[in-house]
Amino acid sequence: MVSVEQVKETHHAVTVTPLPVTPLSNSQVSLTHPDESATPKPSVDDEVDYPDGGSVAWRQVVACHLINAMACGYGAAFGIYQLYYTESLKLPASQISWIGSVQIFLNNLICTVAGRLADAGYARETVLGGSFLALLGTFMSSLATEYWQIFLSQGVCTGLGLGLMYMPTITIVASYFKERRALALTLSTAGTGTGSIIFPATVQYLIPKIGFAWSVRCAGFVALFMVMVMSVLLQPRRLPKKTGPVVEWAAFKEPPYVLFVAGAFLVYWALYFGYFYVNTYAITVASFTPTSAVSLLLIMNAVGIPTRPIIGYLADTYLGPINAFILSTITLAAAFFAWIAINTPSTMYVFAIVFGITNNAAQGAFASGLASLTKDPVKMGTRFGMCCTILGFATVAGPPTAGAIIDYCGGQYLWAQVWAGLVTILGAVTLAVARYKISGVKLMIKV
Template sequence: MVSTQIKETNHAVAVVSLGNSQVSLGHPDESVTPKPNIEDEVEYPDGGSAWLQVLACHLINAMACGYGAAFGIYQLYYTETLKLPASQISWIGSIQIFINNLVCTVAGRLADAGYARETVLGGSFIALLGTFMSSLATQYWQIFLSQGVCTGLGLGLMYMPTVTVVTSYFKKRRALALALSTAGTGTGSIIFPATVQYLIPQIGFAWAVRCAGFVALTIVIIVNVLLKPRQLPKKTGPMVDWLAFKEPPYVIFVAGTFFVYWALYFGYFYINTYAITVASFTPTSAVSLLLIMNAVGVPTRPVIGYIADTYLGPINAFILSTLSLAVAFFAWITINTPSTMYGFAIVFGVTNSAAQAAFASGLASLTSNPVKMGTRFGMCCTILALATVAGPPTAGAIIDYCGGQYLWAQVWAGLVSVLGAATLSVARYKVSGAKLMVMV
């Protein structure tokens, strides 16, 4: 009777026993031995109590992203009270978003190392400090430091761990879970500007901002009760995963996203001032456009997440969403009446939110090792920081150069978005080749 047995030694030598004889096969050829997919070795709940983590991360995004996306209301107030050029005021919001993204490499690495909860807690404290200090600020430099620098730092530390937490609980429904998590951007973008705008006539700007701070404090308490990061197998590693920059799909994807985010916040920052100067809106009625734009984004994100999971694939969804965003920017050129402004707010809110939701799931699909998810996301967001800090001031400079006309700024945003979609298409080609009818 012949028996076959495979034994492994510390030197990875395979030995086959044939009866009483043993034949050493030597070292297996590593070049032909497929490396196991680490993600396949991890069990994912993909539902149940894991949805509580999605809720917690939704609330984190309500602060971390929703606060920044609502800067349009502050842009309008600061422009009127400080009497400074729009491009100079927009630097406050741009620096806030810049620092938010800049610290993501550090926050992502901390989350991967098992300190997601501590990172969120520390970021919460810093963000609240910046919010309450901005309520005391009366000069440009004070607002810049409190709302731009301090708040941006805190929000960045809060945001990045959400990606690590959600992706550690979900695999099959990852795009949907990430979309529901990032939908918090829309929730926060409704809560914070509404709180500030509608309380200003009643209690003044300073106390309106403080009330927004108390709302943020409530969110922080709920988040830190619900958040329970899942500890995946991990090992120490560098702050930056330099090997990722040797992967063409990752590098090209990051480049395409850079172009998308260069133009992304233009609409959020300038829709209020555009409505007032071009479409005869009052300051109060103009705020309703921002609220509508953010409100329609809340259901859009889970819808695009479901479509990406079920029909298109995350990268395909990101490309199509970016193209639709470019169309919205070009369509903005023709908008000049109150009724068309409301229609544009809906279209822009849907397309913008779809692009942001698809970005997260698209980048996650390029990361097979869940232990490196936060690090690779953080690296990308740090690069995107340069795009977000340059975008609104670039648009503002174009508007100021054109004597207050928005035409060429709108053309610039549309062209940059098309360039982003084209670059993302190259990344898709690197993943799937020339095949069109395939989920990627």
């Protein structure tokens, strides 16, 4: 009779017999497992323990909201400066728009470097260094009286500083959230709307009382207060560091990533056209005064504050981040085409609301959509920064392109509006192809 102990021994002998441990070369591995690349591997994203909430995590959202109020809100408010510089310097609008375009371009261009620094564990240092440059450029622009001085201070110095500030916010917020990442990112980027209200309102409504120079300095002091608060709240999470190049060239071998970047490039090529030219359009076409035209820009930016968290919630809960970006882009294109029919004060106010909602929804969905393509959190800053650097070329060319079309058409906006709508539609189509590369023809799924 076989004892229980003998059965156990026999069982162990069968189940735990060790396999040979002779090391295999790469060629042997590929021959033994020819379909290894097709086998799904656990995502690096799944191996990281995300708090997905808690006081520290939400403090980072608040801190990054303030950073975005400066990094993105300041640039989105350039329409105020566009109007003032055009009137005071007596230069063509297309030439003045190069200041804001270069600022946004450098903001995006430096993102590759800033993203790599954030991934390497220097997020806080990068943000503080960028804050110094942004504040320096702001205060120096208050002293500038000639075009080249404004270009260097507000365009170059401030642009570089804002880019160094902005990029680490994506890495910081994404390192604390996974299931609610889209919501957290859009709450963070909603700071764009906050800053786009505070900075233009400060400058515009103080100019009649204390002059342009001191109005800009007051905006600088507001920015300084934001920097002080966020520096207290900011606590980047220390994820495992990885050495690597500034540019991860392997990302450009991923069709979804490449197509997503291409689609975003087209969207951002036209995106700032509305922000830069809504004031001049309202004055020349809809009989606004320079003072009343400012209210349009404030409305466009104000509606973005609730819009971004809403699109983030919808992306997390129902749509998926890339689906949300595609839908937002389509509505933005519709807003550009609708702009053609706007020519009265009342319709201009309606357009400001619609354009502000669609524009901010597209920008908010972009951040969460791109973040969803990066499964390794310690590469988030690098891959995000690479995309933003490419988008910099779109943003620097967009407003001047629209301005050149307007000048060529004798001051008429029609073909510039058509151009913006068509480019945005083409961007939505490209994003849809990127989605197809991820999910195939399946429509009713979150992507």
